[in-house]
């Protein structure tokens with residue numbers, strides 16, 4: 001297990017198991033990211049650096065190390081993209097016992113390798129039994145071993161409400177992956193999972209239980225981008241539904257990756273740029289507060305996102321021309337690429353005291369000038385040669 005083996009001594013068989021189940025979670029779309037591919041300028045959340053340990057961001061923005069693993073890589077479902085599925089080949093099956101997993105987590109935690117646990121799993125032979133064992137492992141950690149670290153527990157598709165309730169009592173965050181946008185697209189990627197019953201109904205249980213047991217880090221979900229024939233617009237609409245109706249804290253996106261040995265091994269992987277565009281769009285909606293209606297204009301006629309940053313398209317749609325930072329509203333400033341809520345707030349505050357006269361002043365206020373400058377007007381002068389405004 002990488003350099004961990006020098007300190008965290010495990011017997012050979014257990015080490016093989018830890019490696020396999022850690023590796024399994026790297027491609028496991030039941031976890032927060034599925035691909036270990038990288039794209040320049042884009043930092044993945046939850047990227048696995050070596051089997052079992054990954055960096056993730058807590059809700060307050062801290063970067064922490066988590067032991068990210070499957071409980072078992074056996075699964076009776078047959079999701080076509082997943083190396084753990086019943087139709088995939090060439091993967092030796094392993095499973096922890098609750099005591100075994102609890103002891104490994106505790107050891108890594110005490111030796112300061114990790115600050116928490118991200119526990120996902122295949123459903124094993126039976127989702128109720130596997131979920132029960134995952135819960136038992138966390139009960140041992142919290143009760144017998146007094147573990148106070150962060151726990152993200154994956155809810156397995158189709159499990160009963162009692163298990164969901166207990167998982168929520170023990171974890172900081174739970175999640176169930178919706179994977180796709182509808183029952184029909186679920187049929188394209190998994191012949192055995194029922195979108196409405198196995199996924200959305202379980203998510204409703206989580207939302208209802210949140211009233212009784214609010215989770216410190218809320219609940220989240222994930223969608224595969226390009227796993228089925230869904231359009232970017234369909235993915236965005238489903239994400240908006242998840243935020244509004246299901247109350248999820250975050251939707252994560254994962255570009256479909258073709259994995260050898262799976263029924264989808266011959267298919268082309270989806271470029272990570274497409275995943276990145278979904279994160280950018282999500283940010284515009286969730287953090288900047290642009291409405292679903294305002295954001296519709298960033299899609300092309302076929303319902304796909306542009307190859308460039310969607311905020312550029314948004315600025316073209318919503319702004320009538322370059323904006324003067326001395327007179328623009330907060331919302332207009334926020335629409336300019338390179339200006340976020342923090343720099344927009346600073347502009348509003350500073351202009352109450354004096355006029356902003358130079359690009360350098362904007363730069364000092366945190367504006368990413370290279371991106372913003374074509375959309376700005378200062379002292380009646382603009383750099384813009386943008387097509388839609390004329391030059």
Ligand code: SF4
Pocket residue numbers: 028029030075076077078079082083084085086121122123157190
């Ligand atoms: S439910 Fe599907 S995605 Fe999750 S482990 Fe099983 S086969 Fe893989």
